[in-house]
Amino acid sequence: MARHPALESDAPLARAAPRRRLAVDDRRRELLGACLELIGTRPWDEVSMADVASAAGASKPLLYHYFPTKSDLYLAAVRAAADELRAATTPAGDLPPRLALQRGLTAHVDWVDANADAYRAVLQGGLSSDPRVHAIIEESRADVVARLAHGFGLQRVTPAQRTVLRGWVGFLEGACLDWVQRRDVPKSRLVRILAASVAALAPVARA
Amino acid sequence: MARHPALESDAPLARAAPRRRLAVDDRRRELLGACLELIGTRPWDEVSMADVASAAGASKPLLYHYFPTKSDLYLAAVRAAADELRAATTPAGDLPPRLALQRGLTAHVDWVDANADAYRAVLQGGLSSDPRVHAIIEESRADVVARLAHGFGLQRVTPAQRTVLRGWVGFLEGACLDWVQRRDVPKSRLVRILAASVAALAPVARA
Numbered sequence: 001m002a003r004h005p006a007l008e009s010d011a012p013l014a015r016a017a018p019r020r021r022l023a024v025d026d027r028r029r030e031l032l033g034a035c036l037e038l039i040g041t042r043p044w045d046e047v048s049m050a051d052v053a054s055a056a057g058a059s060k061p062l063l064y065h066y067f068p069t070k071s072d073l074y075l076a077a078v079r080a081a082a083d084e085l086r087a088a089t090t091p092a093g094d095l096p097p098r099l100a101l102q103r104g105l106t107a108h109v110d111w112v113d114a115n116a117d118a119y120r121a122v123l124q125g126g127l128s129s130d131p132r133v134h135a136i137i138e139e140s141r142a143d144v145v146a147r148l149a150h151g152f153g154l155q156r157v158t159p160a161q162r163t164v165l166r167g168w169v170g171f172l173e174g175a176c177l178d179w180v181q182r183r184d185v186p187k188s189r190l191v192r193i194l195a196a197s198v199a200a201l202a203p204v205a206r207a
Numbered sequence: 208m209a210r211h212p213a214l215e216s217d218a219p220l221a222r223a224a225p226r227r228r229l230a231v232d233d234r235r236r237e238l239l240g241a242c243l244e245l246i247g248t249r250p251w252d253e254v255s256m257a258d259v260a261s262a263a264g265a266s267k268p269l270l271y272h273y274f275p276t277k278s279d280l281y282l283a284a285v286r287a288a289a290d291e292l293r294a295a296t297t298p299a300g301d302l303p304p305r306l307a308l309q310r311g312l313t314a315h316v317d318w319v320d321a322n323a324d325a326y327r328a329v330l331q332g333g334l335s336s337d338p339r340v341h342a343i344i345e346e347s348r349a350d351v352v353a354r355l356a357h358g359f360g361l362q363r364v365t366p367a368q369r370t371v372l373r374g375w376v377g378f379l380e381g382a383c384l385d386w387v388q389r390r391d392v393p394k395s396r397l398v399r400i401l402a403a404s405v406a407a408l409a410p411v412a413r414a
Contacts, residue, residue: 043336124341129250129332141381159391163382163400170381174348175374184366193370193411200407204400 028066031056035077040117044074044127071130078122078133082140085111097151104147105194109176109187116180123173141169148198152205164205171197235273238263242284247324251281251334278337285329285340289347292318304358311354312401316383316394323387330380348376355405359412371412378404 034056038047049070053063067073089107091100112119127133145165149157157165172194179190241263245254256277260270274280296314298307319326334340352372356364364372379401386397 125336127336129334129336134331159389160396160400163385163392163397164404166385167378167382167400167404170377170379170384171374172377173381174377175370177377178370178373182366185370189367190370193367193374196411196414197371197374197408200411201404204403204407207403 027058027062029080031058031063031066031073032077032080034058035073036081036115036118039074039077039125039127040115040119040121044121044125049073074127075130075132075136078127078136081115081118081122082136086140086143101151101198102191102195105191105198108172109179109191109194112176112180113187120177120180123177141166144169144172148205151198152202154205161205164201168198168201168205171201234265234269236287238265238270238273238280239284239287241265242280243288243322243325246281246284246332246334247322247326247328251328251332256280281334282337282339282343285334285343288322288325288329289343293347293350308358308405309398309402312398312405315379316386316398316401319383319387320394327384327387330384348373351376351379355412358405359409361412368412371408375405375408375412378408 031052035052038052038055049063050060052073053060056063063073067076085108088111089104091104095103121127122133122137145157145162148165148168149161152165154161175190175194175197179185185193238259242259245259245262256270257267259280260267263270270280274283292315295318296311298311302310328334329340329344352364352369355372355375356368359372361368382397382401382404386392392400
């Protein structure tokens, strides 16, 4: 049986995304978004710069203009994702602590929900072995530890307290990774579990 | 300046480990031990079969006899490590629950202490992106979840309860990874933190 000629051509993968002119920042953001989406869907070794350009509806030279190497690209994508997650989960300053925590956890789970593949790939995939990616992940974790310490009213964090707080970051990641894999718990229930785990561990951190 | 001829030869790296005849099981165990040690010290891509043979004081053909490919070797090493950790942390059946937990956590931390580099490499390194390695890690986590559920007296584990238990496995990993990196908390204190976190989360898991 003859195959349709289009299937045998070297046409870009994503015909659906036409090339458009965008402001520099928007274009950069779009390229990073396309990269982050592809990071999650298959092993990063198998993703080419052409794939990313195509998925973003951009030309390959334009992608190389912004990101000279594939490693520049994924590092920027992971950095952008970490910044986005941080911004999304930063509570407004004037909320009572319990409500701030609730909002922050809801935003965290929403972000994980919307970026599930990338979340798994960055935390569990081969990328995590790149020391620069690892450094970004560790920075994000330290940021959550610092916020939690603040929420717990700890002025100075002892090594033992930091161990508890870093442990809770592991709880957050473990529960979220389990959730994106199975999705057999309602999102609101996951948020309640996370909030309950913070409350339960607060006395351990303060001890 | 002339270099010593021996420095320019293709001599094996580890002269210090002489080749010896061992029983099949012992020999296999030694090869896996050497592999696990090397997994932790540098990126796995940079480790050759010759390095592993040399570190174990074995010949390369012998190593290939046991493990036809490098991927057979590291999979077997990760599997052996998971089995060893499980065996080390399996409590004797007749202990009261609190003491069994205490003993299990102590054995866990002792194992992490003795295999710190490999622990970090397997959980955070490039190996974790291999689906077969990932499957072994997930199996170990599921085993800890099952033991915890048993310890909590849960007959049937609901998805929400599993999320809490899986979250605690993340707590365990997060706290242990933090500890092997900094070692600024006494080992006995880490064990107490882990035990306290289990006790604190028990009501959340039973809810």
